[in-house]
Amino acid sequence: MRLASAQEITRDMFEPLQLGAGEGEAITRPPISYWREVVRRFRRNRLAVVGLVILIALLVFAFAGPLFTHWDPREQSLFDTNKPPSGEHWFGTDNLGRDMFARLCYGTKVSLFVGVMAALIDLVVGVIYGGISGYFGGAVDDVMMRVVDILYGIPYIIVAILLLVVIGPGLWSVILAMTITGWVGMARLVRGQVLQLKEQEYVLAARALGASHLGIILRHLIPNAMGVIIVQMTFTIPGAIFGEAFLSFIGLGVPLPLASLGTMANDGYQYLRIYPYQLIIPAIAIIMTMLGFNFVGDGLRDALDPKLRR
Amino acid sequence: MLAALWIIVTATFFLMHSIPGDPFLGDKVTEAIRQNMLRKYGLDKPLWEQYVIYLGNLLRGDFGTSLKMLHRSVNDMIRDGFPVSALLGLEALAYAVTIGLVLGTLAGFRHNTWLDYLAMFVALIGISVPGFIMGGLMQYVIGLKLGWLPIARWEGFRYTIMPAAALGLGTLAVMARMMRTSVLEVTNQDYIKTAKAKGLSQREIVFRHILRNAILPIVTILGPLTAGIVTGSFVIELIFGIPGLGKYYVQSIFNRDYTLILGTTIFYAVLLVFLNFLVDVAYGIVDPRIRLMRSRE
Numbered sequence: 001m002r003l004a005s006a007q008e009i010t011r012d013m014f015e016p017l018q019l020g021a022g023e024g025e026a027i028t029r030p031p032i033s034y035w036r037e038v039v040r041r042f043r044r045n046r047l048a049v050v051g052l053v054i055l056i057a058l059l060v061f062a063f064a065g066p067l068f069t070h071w072d073p074r075e076q077s078l079f080d081t082n083k084p085p086s087g088e089h090w091f092g093t094d095n096l097g098r099d100m101f102a103r104l105c106y107g108t109k110v111s112l113f114v115g116v117m118a119a120l121i122d123l124v125v126g127v128i129y130g131g132i133s134g135y136f137g138g139a140v141d142d143v144m145m146r147v148v149d150i151l152y153g154i155p156y157i158i159v160a161i162l163l164l165v166v167i168g169p170g171l172w173s174v175i176l177a178m179t180i181t182g183w184v185g186m187a188r189l190v191r192g193q194v195l196q197l198k199e200q201e202y203v204l205a206a207r208a209l210g211a212s213h214l215g216i217i218l219r220h221l222i223p224n225a226m227g228v229i230i231v232q233m234t235f236t237i238p239g240a241i242f243g244e245a246f247l248s249f250i251g252l253g254v255p256l257p258l259a260s261l262g263t264m265a266n267d268g269y270q271y272l273r274i275y276p277y278q279l280i281i282p283a284i285a286i287i288m289t290m291l292g293f294n295f296v297g298d299g300l301r302d303a304l305d306p307k308l309r310r
Numbered sequence: 311m312l313a314a315l316w317i318i319v320t321a322t323f324f325l326m327h328s329i330p331g332d333p334f335l336g337d338k339v340t341e342a343i344r345q346n347m348l349r350k351y352g353l354d355k356p357l358w359e360q361y362v363i364y365l366g367n368l369l370r371g372d373f374g375t376s377l378k379m380l381h382r383s384v385n386d387m388i389r390d391g392f393p394v395s396a397l398l399g400l401e402a403l404a405y406a407v408t409i410g411l412v413l414g415t416l417a418g419f420r421h422n423t424w425l426d427y428l429a430m431f432v433a434l435i436g437i438s439v440p441g442f443i444m445g446g447l448m449q450y451v452i453g454l455k456l457g458w459l460p461i462a463r464w465e466g467f468r469y470t471i472m473p474a475a476a477l478g479l480g481t482l483a484v485m486a487r488m489m490r491t492s493v494l495e496v497t498n499q500d501y502i503k504t505a506k507a508k509g510l511s512q513r514e515i516v517f518r519h520i521l522r523n524a525i526l527p528i529v530t531i532l533g534p535l536t537a538g539i540v541t542g543s544f545v546i547e548l549i550f551g552i553p554g555l556g557k558y559y560v561q562s563i564f565n566r567d568y569t570l571i572l573g574t575t576i577f578y579a580v581l582l583v584f585l586n587f588l589v590d591v592a593y594g595i596v597d598p599r600i601r602l603m604r605s606r607e
Binding site for chain 2: 150154155157158161162163165166242245246249250251252265269272273276279280283286287290291294
């Protein structure tokens with residue numbers, strides 16, 4: 001509401017800029033690629049960065065931790081059972097006298113391995129299955145998705161338990177049990193993406209230029225669906241770690257002498273009343289893993305989805 | 311739905327029977343005794359015949375008998391254990407749905423206030439702390455150190471609070487998070503503006519327009535969430551010493567009691583598939599658009 005003052009602005013108050021033709025249109029900032037923009041948005045999200053820091057700390061702990069201790073995670077000592085945390089044993093010892101710090105490093109490594117392997121297997125199977133189903137469409141899609149729908153209705157933990165009872169516990173049996181129906185989610189997701197993407201003009205162009213079906217799927221469709229795929233993976237990893245811990249708790253996790261965070265929590269639970277640190281220490285490790293992956297997953301989902309850009 | 315059930319039954323049956331050896335192998339068992347035992351349980355017949363008999367029994371509602379515990383059938387265990395498990399599950403679901411929805415709704419309406427942060431903090435704990443660890447920690451802190459609630463067993467309402475809370479926590483967290491996003495999304499829709507413009511009271515807008523629409527996505531994930539509660543009960547019942555079906559199931563796994571595992575697995579599978587089906591039906595009732603789409607097909 002300052003109309004009066006607007007009249008006080010006279011022409012000579014303006015100073016014309018001397019610009020050559022086209023100079024005003026020049027792009028002054030360097031162009032930002034999609035992935036650079038993702039990184040930028042991810043770094044602006046405080047929780048996501050915290051999650052990333054937690055994950056890096058866990059990795060360092062799992063792989064560099066053993067360098068700082070001379071204890072062997074498998075070495076039992078009946079003279080040193082159930083020692084509380086001290087300078088000698090940083091996290092104490094368990095009921096068989098094994099050093100909890102060394103064991104926790106080892107268990108974290110095994111748990112992360114289970115999670116990452118399960119996610120990778122889901123990725124490969126799901127992307128191939130979903131890619132083919134979505135790309136070819138029609139009857140192929142109908143049949144392939146019928147199978148997926150049926151598998152999707154079967155509760156995965158029941159299948160995992162059954163499978164482990166039949167083939168016996170083991171590191172790879174646990175991974176197999178986690179993935180045997182786990183890939184279905186990824187396949188559905190990839191199919192949905194491919195169905196959308198294959199109608200794009202660049203796919204038509206690629207086909208006109210004589211690209212093979214496989215080439216189009218691998219070179220054009222999958223890279224464009226990568227964002228969604230990565231987000232799904234960051235949620236599969238903690239899911240598999242959680243599943244393994246759950247199975248360990250009912251005696252079907254990785255067998256001795258292996259240890260995972262789940263088997264450690266289970267061992268610790270037996271002595272909860274007298275030595276609570278034996279449950280609390282692996283529990284904190286599991287919680288940190290879950291938090292780290294969930295923060296990073298949420299952050300990535302927000303960063304990768306341009307629709308949410310504000 | 312029937313196809314999924316048939317595949318589960320068939321796969322379970324043949325997987326269980328593919329385990330080498332039979333339950334009656336042992337040093338003290340002579341060949342004659344073994345043959346008699348095999349005949350008694352019908353294990354001497356060819357596999358496909360056993361399969362047909364088993365399927366027939368299933369259709370009549372007979373899940374088979376235990377190999378380890380004499381005169382104990384899977385049906386007995388379901389009759390004893392399932393009501394307990396169902397009660398525990400329903401209580402957990404009740405906590406999760408009411409508290410989860412209220413937290414999520416409040417967080418959505420009071421976006422970026424301390425209420426929002428508090429609700430999301432609770433949700434974060436629920437998502438990152440597995441139920442069985444939460445159960446153990448609750449037993450230690452609330453049961454042992456503070457002595458507020460009994461640590462284990464199943465003898466009245468006070469005994470149900472802790473296990474149900476531990477069981478429902480994960481679901482509560484997912485509910486709260488989804489409800490919050492959903493409320494935020496619906497509040498920005500044009501039809502809310504319309505409702506405001508035509509002069510509806512705040513109360514009417516919230517209950518008739520915002521909440522009714524915001525709750526739709528929640529109904530779709532109710533199926534997987536219920537499944538999570540059912541499977542979560544395996545461990546929770548074990549930890550809290552609750553005589554439910556989940557505990558029997560885990561014990562039959564420990565004992566390698568194959569017919570029991572087979573029977574309970576199938577029962578659980580049927581239950582979960584059925585629950586999923588119910589959720590589908592419920593979704594059709596809640597969202598008229600789905601009903602319209604189906605009737606047009």
